[in-house]
Amino acid sequence: MVSYAGSSVPTYDPETRELVVPRAYVGDEEYSAVLRLEKTADGVMRFVIYKLVYMSTLTFKNRGKPAGSFTLAELKKNLAPTDVSVIEPHYNSEMTYRGFPTRELFDQVYGREWRDSEEVLFTALDGYQPSIPVKKFLDHTSYLTYQAPGYPDFQIIKIFTNRTGPGTGEVANLGPFYLVWENIEDKDAPTGEDFPYQVVSMDLITFAERFPKVAPPQNSGEDVKRGFLQFRQHCMVCHMINGEGGTRGADLTHVTKKISDDEELREWIIYSRDEVMPPLEPELASGEDVNVVTDEIIAYLKAMAQ
Structure with a gap:
């Protein structure tokens, strides 16, 4: 059928x-x-x-060199699919997906050496390339899924929100593969942009190699370094610094010179000014203070604007 x-x-x-x-x-x-x-x-x-x-083919690389390419049928032969229930971040409600435990999948493809790498770079059908630290895969449980049992379509409806409430929405097809995290029991599991969809390939990389112009100066303070990590997780998928990063949002290289008032910049980051940019607080892990995270991001942006 x-x-x-x-x-x-x-x-x-x-x-x-x-x-x-x-x-x-x-x-x-x-x-x-x-x-x-x-x-x-x-x-x-x-x-x-x-x-x-x-389209249901998944390619693996290691520092840009081919490490294997597998069809969905081949993946099923080597690793039994598992059904996992998660809190779907786009709906904030429980969904069940079918896929492969990521750690076991990486072990089969790369051997245990992948655990000593820094980052996993994902590539989507449209060329979008988010990267996720390997440490997250070691600290939390994730699955590379290909199906939502009980639903005819492997898709979600993304609802963009702003300070006035729900805004526009769009249908997003999740296939060929969608990374999800077991977050019902694990309240500190990755959220938001760490759920990449339409995944077609993965590559083990170092972050500095991939984005050398985004890393803060070596003599930066701890708040700047923490702000860099927050920017990576919450901002870089849409915004760029020094020509590196996402293209969905504005270039933020000199944003602190254009918006010199910290309170105005803080308000923009926390609440957003349009229907496309999501507010920051729902993206944070439990226990994170949105004001502290925002101040760290601003410290990083100021350092990069020098």
């Missing part, structure tokens, strides 16, 4: 007579396809497959 990912319904171009299917599932296998309307030998107009791309 073929099912279509919710926001990826087929589109037909009458000029080329091509039907484009961005994402379709056959069981839990994911494909993209182009079908062309042609007259077959029996004289009947039918759609025939013109191009078919298998």
Whole structure:
């Protein structure tokens, strides 16, 4: 049985007579396809497959060098899938996903040497590349999932909030793979941007190699260093410093010169000014003080603006 990912319904171009299917599932296998309307030998107009791309493939690298590439079927043969219930951060409610324990998956691909690495760099279908410290994978339990049992589509609806409440929303397809953290019992498990979706590859890297222009000066104070870690976790996925980082939001290299009032900058970080940027406090782990975290981020931004 073929099912279509919710926001990826087929589109037909009458000029080329091509039907484009961005994402379709056959069981839990994911494909993209182009079908062309042609007259077959029996004289009947039918759609025939013109191009078919298998998307449920996961590639592993180590410092940029290939370490293996596996289809979903191959992953299942080597590691039994597990159902895990988590608090879905986009809904703040419980969801169940099916996938592979990340630590066991890394052990099979890299051996135990991966535990001595610094970062895991994820690459999504659209080229988005978040990185997560290896320490988080050692301290908390995560799963690389490929399915939401009981739901026809492997997707979520992202609701963007601002200070006035819920704002706009959009459907986000999660496949081929979605990283989730076991956070029902573990209240300090990673949150927010540490749930990357549409994952197609992972690479073991050092952060300094990946983003040398983002690290603070070596003689920086402890508050600046802590602010750098907070910026990495909560800001860098959308904002850049010195040309490195995300492109969804504004470049923050000189933001402390443009907004010289610390209170104004603090208010902008904590509450956000638009419907796209989420407020900071819901992203924090339990026990973290939003004012302390905000001050550390500002200290880092000031150091980088020098």
